[in-house]
Amino acid sequence: MLQLQHRRLVLLLAVAATAAAGGAASAKPTAYQALADYDFPPGILPKGVVAYTLDNSTGAFTATLDASASGAGKSVCEFSIQGSYSLRYQTKITGKIKPDHLSNLQGVSVKVLFLWINIVEVTRRGDNLEFSVGIASADFGIENFLECPTCGCGFDCNDLLMLKPGVATAKLRLRGAF
Template sequence: MAAHRRLLLLILAVAAAAVGTASAKPTAYEALADYDFPPGILPKGVVAYTLDNTTGAFTATLDASASGPGSSVCEFSIQGSYSLRYQTKITGKIAPDHLTNLQGVSVKVLFFWLNIVEVIRHGDKLEFSVGIASADFGIENFYECPTCGCGFDCNDLLMLLNPGASAANAKLRLRGAF
């Protein structure tokens, strides 16, 4: 009788694990891949998202603590050329190779912050539009997700602050430095 109970418990545990795995919601980064976009168009730290598969309407929510104390945005520079700013809530519509009606993402051009309203994939290029102008970038620039505060240069900044420090400490040290 005890052997039957153990066997029944084992079967129930395996069935529960299978159901949990089958119904697991993909991450926001995995959802982007379903629409042919690389994960790096979103920074690290997406803690929740919604996606209406029939309309393509989506909302992505960033971890507010990743932005630093007292900040409601995720901001960083990329190779000293562009400064990007993500609000903690990003909305828009997604379809294969198209992100439209974007809200919550902006780029600094000269002295002005302009909203990025659309991203279109053309083969190995991503076209980012601010409405009146657009710029193309190679998709290889977006295979990795940037980090709030330091973009892709987190380890380099840490090495300047403390040679020999580990990458795990980089985020903590950098946030405190700003």
């Protein structure tokens, strides 16, 4: 009798372990992990993707950003990078993805002089990403996109936190001060 109970317990534990392993394997990856499956770094999307869809047969996708993460209560995510480029992401981004190529992009734009121009394609070529606005393109090293930017401040958020009055984590320390 004890042996039968022991076998049932072992069988129950084996079934539970198999179910847990199968459940973990079938969990939907994050949007950032899905980008990696197509050889793109996570930093081409800002922090705050709350949902996405991906049709693996066609490559059609949508990504939805958290509107509250956009900074200053806007319905878009906007920030500057490298001191001269400003990027804007709508709360809904759509397009098609295949390995090393994003096309038919909608919802992502770059500010050139005084105009906002839609980025329509992103192509990975080795260690570079080529961003195309249709008639022109620019290449950037992939190392610039290993980290996800934050809406409102891009990659320089820690510097902004230090400047905001009343932020609990901002502290001014003088050398030699107690």
